[in-house]
Amino acid sequence: TQSTRPQRLLHAVQKNATRGDPRSVVKAIDNFCRQKEWAMNVGDEKGCILDSVVSEVNPVTVLELGTYCGYSTVRIASLLPPRAKIITLEFNPDYAKIARQVIAWAGLEDKIQVVEGPSGEWIPKMKEQFGVKTFDLVFLDHWKDRYLPDTKLLEDCGLLRKGSILLADNVICPGTPDYLEYVRNSPRYKSQYFKSHLEYTKAEDGLEKSVFLG
Numbered sequence: 001t002q003s004t005r006p007q008r009l010l011h012a013v014q015k016n017a018t019r020g021d022p023r024s025v026v027k028a029i030d031n032f033c034r035q036k037e038w039a040m041n042v043g044d045e046k047g048c049i050l051d052s053v054v055s056e057v058n059p060v061t062v063l064e065l066g067t068y069c070g071y072s073t074v075r076i077a078s079l080l081p082p083r084a085k086i087i088t089l090e091f092n093p094d095y096a097k098i099a100r101q102v103i104a105w106a107g108l109e110d111k112i113q114v115v116e117g118p119s120g121e122w123i124p125k126m127k128e129q130f131g132v133k134t135f136d137l138v139f140l141d142h143w144k145d146r147y148l149p150d151t152k153l154l155e156d157c158g159l160l161r162k163g164s165i166l167l168a169d170n171v172i173c174p175g176t177p178d179y180l181e182y183v184r185n186s187p188r189y190k191s192q193y194f195k196s197h198l199e200y201t202k203a204e205d206g207l208e209k210s211v212f213l214g
């Protein structure tokens, strides 16, 4: 039977990356997406901005919305201090399966928890199920019309503290207009746009970094 793009991306990792070397996994995916098949990973250009924000925040608890194949999950986890953890939510079981194998190839299983299911169901359970108090960093990269409702849900569930950072992919392309309007106009956030390009293309895109002010 015909393989899927995520399956072909995983095979490219297993063929070209070194087991236990997260950066070689990131490189292998970027090469696959540039040379063979485009895929919706945050990519190498926006990935450098992601790296700098992660390094600056030095988070102990991270939440990622939308794992897909685990590219940004691995990229973030490779920069986390020893006891830090990332919980990543993915509701497509086929994608979750691929992501777990990409994460295993990178040797980052101990830092990453892939949780299968929709963010709307799991965010309210974070405290009771995973012993999370608040998140230091949230990376939003799932359905673009869910960024705003899930941000409000995170606020309502008390999962953000003064200084928590929201980093959102694709605020220009495909775009998240309602989310942008909210974080840029709400008195509860200090927002900053990092201009870049849509992964593996010349189209404009960017990341929006928003600090929750409490």
Ligand SMILES: CCNc1ncnc2c1ncn2[C@@H]1O[C@H](/C=C/CNC(=O)c2cc(-c3ccc(F)cc3)cc(O)c2O)[C@@H](O)[C@H]1O
Pocket: 040, 041, 042, 065, 066, 067, 068, 069, 089, 090, 091, 092, 095, 117, 118, 119, 120, 141, 142, 143, 144, 146, 169, 170, 173, 174, 198, 199
């Ligand atoms: C129902 C909301 N809750 C969710 N909870 C858990 N996982 C979710 C959820 N939504 C979506 N997901 C998962 O996140 C991923 C979805 C990501 C959506 N991303 C995009 O559409 C996207 C799209 C583009 C893009 C840009 C230009 C194009 F021409 C074509 C595509 C670029 C990107 O960087 C993107 O992130 C999938 O793995 C999906 O199964």
Ligand SMILES: [Mg+2]
Pocket: 040, 041, 042, 141, 169, 170
């Ligand atoms: Mg994206």
